[in-house]
Amino acid sequence: MPLVRDHIEGYPETIPFTKQGVEVPGTKKPGQTGHYRNGVWGLLTRNTPNALTTITEIYDSGMRVGKDAPFLGRRPLISTNPVKYAPYYEWQTWGQVDHRRRCVGSALSLLFKTGKLGGAGELETVGIWAMNRPEWQIVDLAIATYGKVDVSIYDTLGKDAVEYIINHSHVTSVFTSADHIPTLLKLKPKIPMLKAVVSMDDFTAETRTILTQWGWSVGVHVMDMKEFEAIGEANLIEPIPATPDQLVSICYTSGTTSNPKGAMLTHGMLALSVQANLYGLNLPDEGSTMSYLPLAHIYERITELATISTGAKIGYFSGDPLRLIEDCQILKPSLFPSVPRVLNRVYQAAMLAGDVPGLKGALFRKAIQAKMEKLHATGDNTHFFWDKLVFRKIQAVLGGNLVLVTCGSAPIHGEVLDFLKIALACDVLEGYGMTENCGTCTKCWPFDPSASGTVGPPQAVTEIKLIDVPSMNYTSEDKPRPRGELCARGENIMKKYHKDEKNTQEAVDEEGWLHTGDVAEIDDFGRVRIIDRVKNIMKLAQGEYVAVEKIENTYSSSAAVAQLFVHGDSLQSYLVGVVIPDPLHLSAIASRLSSSKVTPDDVKSLGEACKQPEVVKEFVNILDKEAKKGGLKGFETLKRIHLSLDPFSVEDGTLTPTFKIKRKDAYKKFKAELDALYSLGEPGAGSKL
Known part of the structure; x- marks a missing residue:
């Protein structure tokens, strides 16, 4: 480093x-x-003297630590039933990763050159749809090293968004995890340009037969990484020099109200951003970075590129957020x-x-x-x-x-x-x-x-x-x-x-x-x-403008709040909201008010507590303190709230992959409850309490 x-x-x-x-x-x-x-x-x-201007330079800078130094690591899966991971990290060296990126990149070059990939648009785009793992980084480095353009897709995206991104960016090949392959093959009629799917997971003989035959029946070549890398190893070519103005990524934002937008990013944009983040960064020579935030998000992408440039290690989490603490205690990042x-x-x-x-x-x-x-x-x-x-x-x-x-x-x-x-x-x-x-x-x-x-x-x-x-x-x-x-x-x-x-x-x-x-x-x-x-401004009945995201951010500072959604109706003079309480705080409040012990994992009792007026009132008081501390004006404060244990999530379509609330979908989910809050009238205005 x-x-x-x-x-x-x-x-x-x-x-x-x-x-x-x-x-x-x-x-x-x-x-x-x-x-x-x-x-x-x-x-x-x-x-600027010594400025990094391409991803190739970033990789070469890190590679100087030596081919035998550990680079990308993960915990091996040692049992699937029950799911169990090894209590150690298994590492691929810089030399091993370098060889694999050359094999992947050489295979991509050959397949695009021969017309087996590409032909759907003016750009040679390659999709990546998977959770963070060493193969994600290897494929992305290969794409950057061999003059292609990556299109990263959030692992949690639904089929509609995946379909949109593939069509919009003219992706003809997707590197993915095995669990996503059936979705892609079912989508084939709606994504006609798709020609190849490469599994980051190794196939068993049975899985290979089923998926490859299914793929051929819809016109998609399905293979795993070993097969794909073998194509490149048999046709190795040297890395293709990049230039700062060369497009390397179409990075899609996670839209809260409309289709995602694809930011077109060049080698120079990414490399100079990495350089800026290196200023003042002092990691130990044997340092490592924990990778668990989505690599499809630019934040994690830049963080890992910065790590790569210093020659440090990247340890990938086991894929389960509930094991993140365990992963950290083993990796010691x-x-x-x-x-x-x-x-x-x-x-x-x-x-x-x-x-x-x-x-x-x-x-x-x-x-x-x-x-x-x-x-x-x-x-x-x-x-x-x-x-x-x-x-x-x-x-x-x-x-x-x-x-x-x-x-x-x-x-x-x-x-x-x-x-x-x-x-x-x-x-x-x-x-x-x-x-x-x-x-x-x-x-x-x-x-x-x-x-x-x-x-x-x-x-x-x-x-x-x-x-x-x-x-x-x-x-x-x-x-x-x-x-x-x-x-x-x-x-x-x-x-x-x-x-x-x-x-x-x-x-x-x-x-x-x-x-x-x-x-x-x-x-x-x-x-x-x-x-x-500036956006997400709404006007209340009495003419006041409110910025709902600002209000949500203020209230979400409370440790008692796990999630919060603010809703306003332009025909009403006040705001209402949905609060997903933190189980630890909810259990403490419920225990105190009921004089009986309620544990954070007692879902039934916590659900009953959410319906109790005195518990709701306690949360209103907590929110009022945050509002005062955050300097919210009277018309910006929540006058009524609904407590729920049903969180907003990517899976139910109320959150984007970067965990921003999709306002229209969030309202639809709790429409009955929010409308009921308004039917009670404004507190203190002759309404029911």
């Missing part, structure tokens, strides 16, 4: 926390702020990329386990106070005594070897981040990005005592500005801080969506600025804070 760090500058000896984002003189115009750039590294471009829904669980479990009566609880609270005071005063989140006495067990939950935890994809409460910093005693950094800018826009700096609650300054590859949103009363002249829609520009910004000129023009203006749709403010240190959303 030092081979890469040699050409990447670190932070200065004295970190200029007060100048993390710096306004470029002479760039301010009416209706917008000036342009802000990173206060240490300025603006990274392909002309250095880097744990995460999202609020996971980190909130860690926070909630730690708080419930530690904040108890007696000496144990007193020591826990004393440890939090001491470490929090040190963190806010100095930025140092370690403590020789309290880390060993109190926080060692919490750190061991995720393997005990963490150097960095990153958080993105959705907002997280600053209090949660601060607690995780002191409990895990490692860097816990929040960032902000989108598919359209390769997941790289802003990121907090390590050791910043007051970073929590912000998403940090612009990263080195990006410059940002805010533009006025008059309809929401946000302006660049607001005091004490400028506010407005966040816009970003840089060589990592996509130029267009695939075959979608209308959405392209709405997203990227003629000067190359990406309009994010998020409202932000920039503080005195040049850090960004996301405060609202």
Whole structure:
């Protein structure tokens, strides 16, 4: 790994926390702020000395650790009934992965050249539809190395979305897991361009016969990776040099209201984003990254490419979220990329386990106070005594070897981040990005005592500005801080969506600025804070405009809330919502109010508790406290709620694969309950309580 760090500058000896984002003189115009750039590294471009500009360069950089060094690993499956995984990771070396990517890439080149693949569109696209696993990364590296274009499909997507993406991007071959093959073969009449399906799982003799014959009957060649790689091994060619402007990926966003949009990403966009994320990244030489967030999402994609560039290892989870903790304790990762829904669980479990009566609880609270005071005063989140006495067990939950935890994809409460910093005693950094800018826009700096609650300054590859949103009363002249829609520009910004000129023009203006749709403010240190959303604005009966996503994010900061959906009717003057309570908190409340013990796994009793008015009232009080803490106005607060144990999910169509709520589908799921809440009338207005 030092081979890469040699050409990447670190932070200065004295970190200029007060100048993390710096306004470029002479760039301010009416209706917008000036342009802000990173206060240490300025603006990274392909002309910056030693800049990474292609994925091939990223791979070659990591490959220098040596062909025998471990690279991609997973826990072997040792039993299917019951399902059981080995208590260790099995690794493929850099040399083994290099050979496999050459075999896959050579086979793709031959099959496209001979016309057995391709011919459906102007681009040579290749689909990947699978859960995170070593083969996912091997195939993707092969695609990038041999001049093809990847189309990644979320493992959890339903057949309608898969059909749309395959047709829209003209995919003629899909690498997938064996469980998805029947879906693809059944879809064949609706995806006529599909010519080949390659299973990442090895076939048994019986499975091979059934699937290959089924495939031939509908005009699809079905094979497994061994067979496909054998084609390449018999026809090996050298990697094809890439250029920064060469298209390498069509990365589809997970649409909440319409069909997903395909961001067209080049080698240069991805490579420079990786470079920007490497600045200030210090992983140990034998470090590893835990891979469990979907690789079809740009956040995980960039994280793994950054790991690859340093020559570190990537350990893939066993595929079951319930085994993630077990996977971490075996892998002992250095880097744990995460999202609020996971980190909130860690926070909630730690708080419930530690904040108890007696000496144990007193020591826990004393440890939090001491470490929090040190963190806010100095930025140092370690403590020789309290880390060993109190926080060692919490750190061991995720393997005990963490150097960095990153958080993105959705907002997280600053209090949660601060607690995780002191409990895990490692860097816990929040960032902000989108598919359209390769997941790289802003990121907090390590050791910043007051970073929590912000998403940090612009990263080195990006410059940002805010533009006025008059309809929401946000302006660049607001005091004490400028506010407005966040816009970003840089060589990592996509130029267009695939075959979608209308959405392209709405997203990227003629000067190359990406309009994010998020409202932000920039503080005195040049850090960004996301405060609202331009879209998903609705108008209540009395004329007030409300941003439902902002309200949901505010309420979701409560540890008692697992999921929350805010609904408004333009004929009504107030908001209602659905709350999916956290089982641990619900059980505690139900136990207290009923004077009998209710456990978190007692689904029947928890379901009954959700119907009790006093339990509902308790949750309303919890939400009211969050509303007050978050500064919500009276008309932005929930006046009535429905408690349910039936969560929003990807499977029932109410969540996107990145766990954003599909508003129309969420309302449809709880239409009867939400309409019933409105039928009761507004509390305090002569209605029923």
